[in-house]
Amino acid sequence: MLSTLTPSLLTESDYLNLSQKHTIRLSFPLSAGHSYLLYYELDRKNVQTPFPAHARGFFYFGPRPGLPLFAASLRFRCTPTAHPSSFDDGHDLLLSNGLPWQRLLVQAVMSTFPILRDQLLREGHLTLDGLERWRIRLDGRGGHVFSSRWLFGLHQQFPVDFGVDMNLVVVGRPHQDR
Template sequence: MALPLSLRSILGFCFYAKTIPRWTPTRFYSAQAKTGADTPRRNPGPPRHVPSTYNPSLLVSRDYIDLSGRKYIDFGPKSRNKITRGAYYSQRQLATGQVVYRFPTQSTGFFYYSRDRDAAPLEGSIRFRVTSDNAPSSFNRGHDLLLPSRLPWQIALPQLACGKGYDRICDHLLEEKLVTVEQLSQCRAMFRHTKIHSQTVLFRLNQEFPVTFSRQLVLRVVGKVLHRLKWSDVFRDDAIHFPFTGSGFARFEPSTNPEYDGRRVVHLRITKIMNPVSITQKTTLLEPEAGQLLTRPGHGRIKPWAYDIDGKNTAVATALRALWDNSRIP
């Protein structure tokens, strides 16, 4: 039987702050520009990386780094007693259930700042593009480093803006005009007293997030203000019971059903199953399946769950309206 994944292992990564000592007995991974098959050279020193750019179009060979097997990576120039921010990659071993903090093998490539054309105002993140060699031209042929959930590993803009030790990275992003002062200020005002888990912070519809079928749904939604979307009964069949166990990923999406023409109606689609679904009691609900809309009984039949975001005056409706307003709906 598959071992249940904790939320921490589903999220797959974590961030920390630490004081850099005068010297740390570990290794630094760097790269030299060479012809042929290039392999990053490993030099003694602290685990630190200072990219020359986070703009994919301006990368140079020395920005190439090998994270394979590394437990963590620090960003920014070294400074005695300076609080710096690092990132690490975690995944749970199915055989033992132990969480291992180590970047996967073949994690060689470039850090860069990612922002989709359709991104919401405060959406963006630093990601890691896995490439076959240190040539910047290999960037477009590469792929983003993925979490065990198959979602991209990233440091989201709110984490960069609010996390102690990311100041130098934010300054770098500002210098390259990849972010604005207004974006950073809004993130800091919005998330100043909020713990940030990037996969449970939503900016728009169609963004995947983790779900556990035996628990309520709790998300943060970024609009003009920060909304808390807490949904107690989305996976329940009555006031108390959750008929299913298991976990996966889901997304909110706009309805295309002609029945709802002229109305803003949202469905919930299960996109992935991570831990197998089990039925714990008799229920009228259909078992969650990857690729299918969540269904609910109503008026004597089972139909896709649908939420009219303009027809209700609830905290859930307010949060879903913020997601809709941030999305480019045809």
């Protein structure tokens, strides 16, 4: 059970050792006994790969510099100690492709992870008004949102597997020809 996702409010009790675990269940004090399951990554056959041996640290939520709030994500910060003061000395957990492990805010907005959404509302990272605006923009996208496949700017790195079909969705203001 985590007390917060806000880096400045972390305590030693929020420190987790995910080393070699295939999944982890997260919950929060006000999540009414509910939790949600997180995994590190899936291989090509959809088999879960365990978290790496160095995966010890803190889950946190944070915006990404130069990108809109909607690009913010739940991430895992690997730290040298269990003390929250080591947060800045740590590094974000990376996937095997070199991109950060994350669960995007868009997943919370689309109610894939309602416990995450509710916690972000409680901590003030989200507002109900903002949540509704994004839900309207994403209406009809289904509930399947994959963290590594969303771009919020053309300068972002992203993996591409040309061996599978791709579906591109653009969310933003419509372009008007003049």
